[in-house]
Amino acid sequence: MIIFITGGVRSGKSSFAETTAVYYGGQTLIHYIATSARQDGEMLHRIKRHVDDRERSGYRWKTWEQARNIHEIEYNFEPNSVILLDCLTNLLTNELFYGWEEKREQWLQKDYRKGVYKKIIDGIIALSEENTLIVVSNEVNYGMPLRDSGTYYFAQMLGILHQDIVQKSDWVYQVEQGMPILRKGPHALEKQSILF
C-alpha cells in the first residue's frame, strides 16, 4: 500500500507523515528512509531535529540513509513493515543530477531521464508491494513557464512522478499549515481524515 503526502516547505508534511507511520506501525519497528545528500551545517541541524523528534516519540525507528537507489534496501524489510520515505523531491534531485560536480550533465539526455524515472518508480513499487510505504514529496508552484533546462526537466519529472504515484496510492494527502487535506481515499471515508 502507498500513502502519498505532499505539501509546501514547512507545511508540516513530515510531522503528519510520521504520525501516519506511527498509526500504521506504532507496534513495530518503523523504517525511515532519509534522502538528504547534503551534510552541511543547516542540513545537519534539520536532520538532527528530525532524528531527535523521532527518538522522543517513544516509538522504535530505524533510519536508512539512502540518497539514491532506494531499491537496494528492499531486502532488509520483513513483509508488512511500515516504511517512510522522506522525501521524493530530494531523491529525484540526487538521481537526476548525479555527477553534476564532475560536470556530467547526463540529465540532458532523454534516455537517462527515462532510466531515472523507471528506477524511482520501480523502487517505490518494490518497497510498497508487501509493506505500507508512506511517500513524502514537496508541492512546488512553478509560476511562469521554466526556461532553464535543468529546472524544466526536474519539474516535468516531478510532475509525472506525482501523477503516477497518486494513481498508485490508496491515500493521498495535501498538507497545508499542518492540516492534512484528504485528496484521495476509499470512497466511504472520502471526506474524513483517518487520524484526527
Added chain:
Amino acid sequence: MHFVTGGAFNGKAKWVKKTYGVPREDAAWFSGYESEYFHIDFSTYSLIVIEGLENFVRQVIRENHSDPRERLEKHLKTWIAWEKEAYGRQLVLIGTDIGKGIVPMNKEDRMWRDYTGWFYQDITMMADQVDIIWYGLSHQLK
C-alpha cells in the same frame, strides 16, 4: 464549453483525453506548445480541444492590440459561437495556471501573466464546467 486548468505537468491533457476519449475521428486537437500560431480549423469536427491557452495569450499580446483582453474575449466568443452553432458540439479549453510564482522581472512576462489570469477568469465565467487538475485528480470548480 469545458475549461480545464491547473499547474504545469499535472496531467491536464491526459485527463481530457481520458474524459472525452480522444483521439477519435470527429475530434481535433490544437496545441499551443507545438506551434506559435493557432490555426483553428472549425470545419468538420464535433469535439475541439485547444491546449496551451497561455501561449495563445502571449501570441495575442505580441500582436500589439490596443486592448489585448478585449481581443482575447473576441476570440473566445468566436469559439463558443462554433460550439452553439450545432447540436452535439463540444469545446474543451486547457490552460496552464502560470499565476502562482514570484512577480516576473521583465514587463512582457508580467503582462503575459496578467492577461492569462484575466482570460482564464473570462473563460470561467462563460464555461459550463471548470475543473482544476492536481496530479491527475480533478476538482470541479463549476
